Structure formats: C-alpha cells, structure tokens
Amino acid sequence: MAANADAIVVGGGAVGASVALELTKRGATVSMIERDSIASHASGFAYGGLFPTMGAGIPGPILQHAMHGISLHRQLALELKDSTEIDVELRSVVSIDLAADEDGFRNLEKSLDWQLEEGLKAELLDSEGVRHLEPALTGNLAGGLVQLSHFEVDSYKYTLALVAAFEHAGGNHRTGDVVGLVRDAGRVTGVRLASGDEVRGNAVVLATGPWAGAGSEGLPHIPVEPKKGEILRLRFPGRDFTHRVSLGGHYIARKPDGLVWAGSTEEDAGFDDRPSVSARYAIMAGVLALAPALESAEIVEHTACLRPVSADDMPILGAVPGHEGLFAANGAGKKGILLSPVMGRMVAGAILGDSGGDPIPAEFNAARFTDQESA
Numbered sequence: 001m002a003a004n005a006d007a008i009v010v011g012g013g014a015v016g017a018s019v020a021l022e023l024t025k026r027g028a029t030v031s032m033i034e035r036d037s038i039a040s041h042a043s044g045f046a047y048g049g050l051f052p053t054m055g056a057g058i059p060g061p062i063l064q065h066a067m068h069g070i071s072l073h074r075q076l077a078l079e080l081k082d083s084t085e086i087d088v089e090l091r092s093v094v095s096i097d098l099a100a101d102e103d104g105f106r107n108l109e110k111s112l113d114w115q116l117e118e119g120l121k122a123e124l125l126d127s128e129g130v131r132h133l134e135p136a137l138t139g140n141l142a143g144g145l146v147q148l149s150h151f152e153v154d155s156y157k158y159t160l161a162l163v164a165a166f167e168h169a170g171g172n173h174r175t176g177d178v179v180g181l182v183r184d185a186g187r188v189t190g191v192r193l194a195s196g197d198e199v200r201g202n203a204v205v206l207a208t209g210p211w212a213g214a215g216s217e218g219l220p221h222i223p224v225e226p227k228k229g230e231i232l233r234l235r236f237p238g239r240d241f242t243h244r245v246s247l248g249g250h251y252i253a254r255k256p257d258g259l260v261w262a263g264s265t266e267e268d269a270g271f272d273d274r275p276s277v278s279a280r281y282a283i284m285a286g287v288l289a290l291a292p293a294l295e296s297a298e299i300v301e302h303t304a305c306l307r308p309v310s311a312d313d314m315p316i317l318g319a320v321p322g323h324e325g326l327f328a329a330n331g332a333g334k335k336g337i338l339l340s341p342v343m344g345r346m347v348a349g350a351i352l353g354d355s356g357g358d359p360i361p362a363e364f365n366a367a368r369f370t371d372q373e374s375a
C-alpha cells in the first residue's frame with residue numbers, strides 16, 4: 001500500500017487508469033483503488049469506437065477534444081505496446097451511417113457538409129453503392145454516409161494496458177471498496193475503505209463511473225446517471241460487415257477476432273447491469289431489419305454495462321466544489337474510451353497545477369454544477 005501518495009485514483013476503468021497513468025508519467029506517486037477488477041465494467045465491454053463524428057456535443061464542443069483523443073490514442077497504442085507488450089488493436093475503420101428513407105438521407109447530406117467543412121473525409125453513397133460495399137444489407141435503404149475518420153481499439157485490452165503501463169511507471173494498484181473520505185482541517189487527504197483501512201494522499205480523484213452518481217454517507221454525489229447499454233457478439237462466418245454500419249441506435253460491425261458485434265441499447269435501469277431478454281430482442285429486431293441474413297448467426301456473448309452520463313452529456317472534470325483536495329474524472333457518457341486520454345491529461349494537469357497544454361474547458365469543468373448538486 002502506498003500511504004501518503006501524491007494522489008489516489010478511485011476507479012479502475014479507462015478514465016481512472018488514464019488519470020493515474022498521466023499523473024505517474026509526470027512524476028507523481030499514485031495509488032489506484034478498484035473494488036472489483038480492472039476493466040470489469042463499461043470500460044471492459046464498450047465497443048471501443050473512436051468516432052469523432054457522432055454523439056452528444058458533435059458537431060459542437062466535443063469535436064476538437066474527440067479529434068485530440070484520436071491523435072493521443074495513436075501515440076498511446078505504440079507507447080503501451082512498448083511498455084506493456086499489450087496490443088490494444090488500434091485500427092482505422094470505415095463506418096457507414098445508413099439512411100432508411102429520404103428524410104434520413106437529407107440528414108446524412110447535412111452531416112456530410114459539416115464533416116467536409118471540418119476537413120474530415122466522408123462520401124455519400126446511394127443504396128446501390130452501399131450494397132456494393134456490404135451486400136448483406138438487403139433491408140430498406142436510401143443510402144449511406146461513408147466516413148474515413150474513424151478508428152477503434154479493443155477497450156478491454158486498452159484499459160488493461162493503461163493500468164499495466166501505470167504500474168510499470170511506478171504506480172501501485174490495490175483492491176478496495178472506497179466508502180468514505182479522510183479530511184484534515186477540512187481538506188480531503190485520503191480515502192477510507194470498507195475494510196476499515198485508510199489510504200492517504202494529497203489529492204483524491206473519483207473516477208468511479210456511474211456509481212459516483214449514487215453518492216453515499218461518506219462520498220459526495222457527482223451528478224452522473226447510469227445509462228445501461230447492451231451488445232451481442234455473433235458468430236456469422238464470411239466477410240460481411242468489415243465496414244461498420246449503423247442506423248439509428250443499431251450497428252453491426254466485425255471485430256478483428258471475426259465476431260460480429262450487434263448493438264446496442266440505451267436504458268435507464270438504475271444500477272441493474274444484467275443482460276436482458278428485452279434488449280436481446282430489441283437489438284436483433286433492429287439489425288435483422290437491416291440484414292435479414294443475420295438470422296442464421298449464433299449468439300456467442302451478450303454483455304450489459306452502464307455508461308456514466310451527466311445532465312448535459314459533457315464530462316465532469318476537475319476540482320469538486322466544496323471539497324478541497326477532491327477531483328472528479330467522470331461523465332464521459334458514450335465516449336469514455338475515445339476521450340479517456342484527453343480526460344486523463346486534463347485532470348492530471350488540474351491536480352498538479354500545470355495544464356501541460358490541456359486545460360479543462362468551461363463546458364467540462366465540475367464547477368459548472370452548483371455546490372448543492374455536487375456536494
């Protein structure tokens with residue numbers, strides 16, 4: 001156990017691991033505490049898409065950070081391979097957003113316009129063009145937007161590699177359920193574990209994903225909610241879906257191991273993270289409408305986990321108002337794998353008082369929530 005660390009990071013998901021690695025690289029002594037195991041929640045089961053063109057805040061305030069996230073991932077993949085020998089399987093992917101009708105096609109045209117304005121490579125295809133690329137898409141289609149700005153990683157290997165690199169750089173990680181904060185003269189100076197142990201540190205980072213929203217007697221409430229998401233992994237021999245195709249909330253994509261991932265769902269189900277029959281039906285109904293041939297696929301795995309989502313869909317980063325010494329690294333929503341290196345740098349900079357070129361922007365700053373909401 002590393003008592004009196006410069007910082008304690010609570011949470012061994014992609015976000016906590018990124019903060020811990022970044023702090024350690026900058027010379028801080030860091031203890032990471034995870035109550036289950038590394039990458040055992042959303043960070044280990046996420047699709048792993050590094051998609052700068054879709055989701056909340058895009059086009060908008062997230063875009064520049066998403067692009068920065070991709071360039072950091074490209075450097076990190078090499079660094080992590082060097083220091084840990086773990087290949088995070090970073091690769092570029094061609095994504096095709098589909099339109100089922102003329103209205104949908106007009107939306108794709110708008111998306112194409114802003115993507116080209118931003119200098120991103122994209123191209124609009126009619127339904128024939130889409131089927132030329134993905135012949136199994138025999139459902140109704142008006143066309144598709146082919147995007148060449150997308151990458152992906154294996155999110156489980158990525159999170160494991162971050163922690164391995166953190167340990168390699170001198171950080172230490174232990175198992176523990178953090179149930180309270182230790183304070184000296186009103187300042188947060190450590191955490192209390194369910195076992196009764198205390199771990200001391202000059203700063204404490206709560207990177208506890210959706211559970212930060214639950215708060216507890218001993219831990220402040222960070223305003224995030226769990227948003228449940230489920231994914232099916234299918235065995236479907238052949239070469240279909242080497243392009244990731246998506247329509248509305250559904251997508252189909254083949255991963256490097258040959259399995260085809262079909263997703264996903266978005267549900268307010270509290271902290272219930274069990275795979276459900278209803279999600280299995282909803283996902284299969286969505287993807288079969290696009291590609292009826294998937295009816296013959298074998299379901300190999302069905303996963304469910306919880307995204308940490310803030311009220312305005314933006315990350316919650318930096319000093320927690322009203323709790324000197326306490327920092328938040330949370331609220332990544334559907335983009336936590338993509339944004340984790342950016343969030344790691346921003347929070348490490350806030351703790352060490354040196355932004356290193358990555359200051360926390362106002363729209364991500366934990367201070368935007370009132371003391372009442374965050375305390």
Ligand SMILES: Cc1cc2nc3c(=O)[nH]c(=O)nc-3n(C[C@H](O)[C@H](O)[C@H](O)COP(=O)(O)OP(=O)(O)OC[C@H]3O[C@@H](n4cnc5c(N)ncnc54)[C@H](O)[C@@H]3O)c2cc1C
Nearest residue numbers: 011013015035043046047048049178209229335336337338
């Ligand atoms: C279906 C699905 C698909 C997704 N696809 C993508 C994608 O393609 N691209 C992308 O960028 N993002 C994606 N995401 C989002 C991404 O998974 C999350 O944003 C990200 O994993 C959040 O990371 P985190 O470290 O904040 O939280 P988590 O991964 O939940 O980690 C938090 C950790 O804190 C620990 N913890 C909590 N409380 C305590 C405590 N009191 N003491 C000790 N430890 C504690 C937990 O055990 C957990 O391990 C997806 C999410 C889902 C659900």
